Every structure is written in structure tokens, then in C-alpha cells.
Amino acid sequence: MTLDPAAPLGLRERKKRAARRAMSEAALKLAMERGVEQVRVEDIATAVGVSPRTFNNYFSSKEEAICSFIVERQELLREALRERPSGEALWEAVGTATLEAYGSLGEPNRGSVELARSLLLHPSVQGEFLKAHAKVEQVLADAILERAGAGPENALNARLMAAIVESAVKTAFFSWLIDEGSRPFLETLDVLLHEAAAGIPSLTGANPKKQ
Structure with missing residues (x-):
């Protein structure tokens, strides 16, 4: 049986996502407080009251x-895109959904610039950082294709559009990081998305109507 990606999440899945989110938040908090090398899996597990084995399951x-x-942002972005009006132009819907998803998290704290830089420049974290963005890009591509309608041409352009959006997100974030937080992340992202819109290829097919 194929699960409907738009169907509401069951209780078990919601609990799994909540547990994953709690462990992720604890890992990030401990890494920013102590440094990556000083954090052990056991520390993260203890912080959220689970066993290391449970942590390794996630x-x-x-x-x-x-x-x-x-990766958590992929769900925010996918849901934000699904909530856009069915008659809205695709790029406008994607751009607005992206800003809504990241805006719901609030502007990054300027006081965390140095900590964020030390984490992202750590050799053991850089690879996972890129892998996480790749996951978000794939989920966004699937969400764009879901909205535009399946088809070989749409699938190719959906992946391109998702790549452009994720590039804008990463560019805005690193601009914030390099400029010590003096340039707002969300403002920069908004500018980049608008500038990218002119070069976005059209996707064929009409947007599906909401049920």
C-alpha cells in the first residue's frame, strides 16, 4: 500500500518526529555550549532521557x-507550499512558502554567529551539513512536482527549481554568517528569491485543485 504524502500523520509518526526533534535540539545545544569534540552520544541521549541505543535508531x-x-525545515516548507492558493503562480507559491517556512523560525540570533561558524567549519560537521541540505532539496523538488503535476519535463524543472531555492537559502545564510549577522538572513533570502524568479523555467500543466 502506498502512503499518501498529504495525509495527516498518525500518532506514532508524530511521536517519532518529536523524539527525533528533541534529540536534534539537544545535540545542537550541547555542541554550541561545549564544542563538537566534547559532545558524546551518551551526553545527547542523557539530555533527553533516552538510551544511546535509542539515539542510534534515529x-x-x-x-x-x-x-x-x-532537515526539520523540509516539513515546514512542504506544508507551507501545500497551503498556498491553488491558483497562485508556481514560483510565487514556492518563494512565498520558503519565506514563510524560514520566517516561522525567526531571524537567526546575531549573538550565535561565532558559535554557528565554529560548528559549520568543523570538519566532521561540514559533510553532514551538505547532506542535510541535499535532503531538503529533494523533499522540496517532490513538493513542487506534486503541485505542478507529474511528468518528465516537470520532474526535471522541479529539481532545478528546488536546487535554486536551496542555493538561495545557503547563500543567504552564509552571507549572514560572514557579515557577522549585520545583514538580516530573511531579508537577504527574500532579495535572492526575487532575483532568481526571472530565470526560473516554466513547468507545464496546471496546479492540482485542493481537495
Whole structure:
């Protein structure tokens, strides 16, 4: 049986996501307080009241847990896109959904710039950071294709559009990081998305109507 990706989540799945989120938040908090090298899986598990074995059922490493906050955004973005009006132009819907999803998290704290830089520049974290963004990009591509309608041409352009959006997100974030937080992340993201819109290829097919 194929599960409907738009169907409401069951209680078990909601609990699993809540547990994963709690471990991710604990991993990130501990890493920012102590430094990546000073954090053990046992520390993260203890912080949320689970066993290391349970932690390993969700994450393959502490680095994956630290970067999981990026992956969490995929759900926010997918749901935001599904909530856009069915008659709205595709790129406008994607751009607005992206800003809504990241805006719901609030502007990054300027006081955390140095901590964020030390985490993301750590060799063991960089690879997981890129893997996490790749996961978000794939989920966004699927959500765009769901809205535009399946088809070979749409599938290709959906992946391109998702890649452009994720590139804008990463560019805005690193701009915030490099500029010590003096340039607002959300403002920069908004500008980049608008500038990218002119070069987005059209996807064929009409948007499906909401049930």
C-alpha cells in the first residue's frame, strides 16, 4: 500500500518526529555550549532521557543529529507550499512558502554567529551539513512536482527549481554568517528569491485543485 504524502500523520509518526526533534535540539545545544569534540552520544541521549541505543535508531552520528535541524525545515516548507492558493503562480507559491517556512523560525540570533561558524567549519560537521541540505532539496523538488503535476519535463524543472531555492537559502545564510549577522538572513533570502524568479523555467500543466 502506498502512503499518501498529504495525509495527516498518525500518532506514532508524530511521536517519532518529536523524539527525533528533541534529540536534534539537544545535540545542537550541547555542541554550541561545549564544542563538537566534547559532545558524546551518551551526553545527547542523557539530555533527553533516552538510551544511546535509542539515539542510534534515529541518527548514525552526533554530527547528523547536530545538522538535523536543517532537515526539520523540509516539513515546514512542504506544508507551507501545500497551503498556498491553488491558483497562485508556481514560483510565487514556492518563494512565498520558503519565506514563510524560514520566517516561522525567526531571524537567526546575531549573538550565535561565532558559535554557528565554529560548528559549520568543523570538519566532521561540514559533510553532514551538505547532506542535510541535499535532503531538503529533494523533499522540496517532490513538493513542487506534486503541485505542478507529474511528468518528465516537470520532474526535471522541479529539481532545478528546488536546487535554486536551496542555493538561495545557503547563500543567504552564509552571507549572514560572514557579515557577522549585520545583514538580516530573511531579508537577504527574500532579495535572492526575487532575483532568481526571472530565470526560473516554466513547468507545464496546471496546479492540482485542493481537495
